[in-house]
Amino acid sequence: MARHGRSLAWQLTLRIVLPQGLIMMAAFLILGYQIHRDSVSYVDPKLVEEVQDSLVPANDGGIALSPTKALRQAMHDYPDLWIVARDEAGHAYRQGTPPASLAPLIDRLDRLAASDIHGSRAPYTDTAAIRLVEWKFRKVHFMMGGASTTSAGGLTTMVADYLTWRLLLPTVLATLIIVPIIVRRSMKSVREVARHADAIDVEKRGAKLADQTVPYEIQPLVRGFNAALTRVSEGYDVRDRFLASAAHELRAPIAILRTRIEAMDPGPERTRLIGDVARLWNLAEQLLDLQRFNGDAAACQRLDLAKLAADTVGDIAPVALESGNDIAFDGPGTPVWVHGDALALSRVLMNLIQNAMMHAGDEGPISVAVNTLGELSVTDEGRGVPLGERDRIFEPFYRTRPSSTGTGLGLHLARQVVERHGGSIDVIDAEHGGACFRVRLPLSAA
Structure with missing residues (x-):
């Protein structure tokens, strides 16, 4: 059974995907180290989502808070939890007491985009998260803090999880799809040369493969194949010249032998010899043919x-x-x-x-x-x-x-x-x- 070589497209794909994965992992580690070294703090993202889900329009057109079960538990566990919300029409909502250092931001909250504020020192009372809630006819900006913050390890895991699904996985999938397609399109000329090589008849002299149409890296292989064809053709030429010369040299002695046999007295031996000489003559003529x-x-x-x-x-x-x-x-x-x-x-x-x-x-x-x-x-x-x-x-x-x-x-x-x-x-x-x-x-x- 013929053994099939490994696919070049898949070899290149794997050799690209593996470094991509290693680079991403290294980036996660570097990012985690940087976060740990800088003591960066974030409000727990899950708690931020709970607040986002709990803000609802009030009956008077303002802003109200309808805490979810998880948020009620967080408010119980973190008495210092505070929430401030403001819409573009001037309606506001306040829960708890924000730190005085963030007062200037609260006054302009309706003009701020989603962002995170990192406290520089423990217990990180200045750490806060700013997010946007979109209702049917208006947008509400809210800021919250005074609750649990993520650790460096947890934050690194969160970032890795975010980047894995949004960056690493799409990149790997795109590589698995695109690279084989690119390689196969690039190897189209090689397949054409292979079909040409398969159709070559070594009995017909001068056949060669075109090396200008294949990629530069494969041209030495094509030139080597052409050199081998040239050597085979030269070998055939040498053989043909020898056979032609031998056939020409045989014609004269066979003709003389035939004349002498035909001059013999009739009999079985003469008949057999005439048949043998006829075969030799025909063989020499076929060599010339x-x-x-x-x-x-x-x-x-x-x-x-x-x-x-x-x-x-x-x-x-x-x-x-x-x-x-x-x-x-x-x-x-x-x-x-x-x-x-x-x-x-x-x-x-x-x-x-x-x-x-x-x-x-x-x-x-x-x-x-x-x-x-x-x-x-x-x-x-x-x-x-x-x-x-x-x-x-x-x-x-x-x-x-x-x-x-x-x-x-x-x-x-x-x-x-x-x-x-x-x-x-x-x-x-x-x-x-x-x-x-x-x-x-x-x-x-x-």
């Missing part, structure tokens, strides 16, 4: 597959008959137009017929057929190809029988040529036993 034809349209022409097959069968029929193999051709009677290299495709068919002659047994019949779908088949009545070897026989130098006289290259070269024509080749069981090799080629438009 691979160097000459690379699937480009310029090397192709529109040709009749049925006629090509009929001519090839006619060329090899004397050799097959001399070997004792009957050979028959079945065509559709109408042209089957395909695009391809006539010589290369003819040698593919020649290779398949020679392969059938090797494996069909003495005097075994061989059938060659072409249909209107662009399918060419060669059928024998030999031993057939075992199911587990039907893909391997197209590998170079693989032979179903180690003692076989074949080279193990013919079928491999045949598949290479067919695939460069945009087609496919496979083998199935023949109807009456033996093997049936099928070549499928794309039909040519009129």
Whole structure:
């Protein structure tokens, strides 16, 4: 099973979220230390909310206090609790005795915004909270103090709780959503390059990836991949030059050998040697075909597959008959137009017929057929190809029988040529036993 790498988007997200959390925690600690060092005091926020809920409009249009249960308990526990309220129309309410130091603020209370006043020394009698109550038709400003104040630890917890829900959590959630989106959008060009790399055919020289479209940090990887492609292409060029040279060098001695064998007296040995030399000649020519034809349209022409097959069968029929193999051709009677290299495709068919002659047994019949779908088949009545070897026989130098006289290259070269024509080749069981090799080629438009 292939292992999938970790998501870059989530790695970046976590590496951003974790420092954010640590920075926030550090800020809470620093804030708590600062509050503790400065001995800052606040009126208990819960008590402030109770007063805010208890202020109600009076029947005469003024301001009244209808204490909640919690506020009544606080008034009992803190006898010095005081409350002053004033609206913009001049109505006022007073509960308890405010410190004289805050008198100037009380006179202008209706002009003050929500704020907190911190007493500088214990018991913090000057600590007060100013808040705003909004009723249907008016606003009431109130100030209160003389009650419990929060400790440094409690205040720090309150601030942390406030900032966690209003700052840290939204920031983390935004990071979890936004960063993956940004990363995926930024990696769009990388995915395009990956699709391009996946479509590269190493058999076609000069293919490279565009490194200008990917992020700067990934360009070295793309350039390294392109350098590897260049080395592979150079290796293929060296191999192709060697195979072409070897095939050219083989043609002359094979031709001389064929001439000498044909001059021998007729007999079984001469027949076998002629067949072996024909296979060697066809193999050398297929090696040259691979160097000459690379699937480009310029090397192709529109040709009749049925006629090509009929001519090839006619060329090899004397050799097959001399070997004792009957050979028959079945065509559709109408042209089957395909695009391809006539010589290369003819040698593919020649290779398949020679392969059938090797494996069909003495005097075994061989059938060659072409249909209107662009399918060419060669059928024998030999031993057939075992199911587990039907893909391997197209590998170079693989032979179903180690003692076989074949080279193990013919079928491999045949598949290479067919695939460069945009087609496919496979083998199935023949109807009456033996093997049936099928070549499928794309039909040519009129």
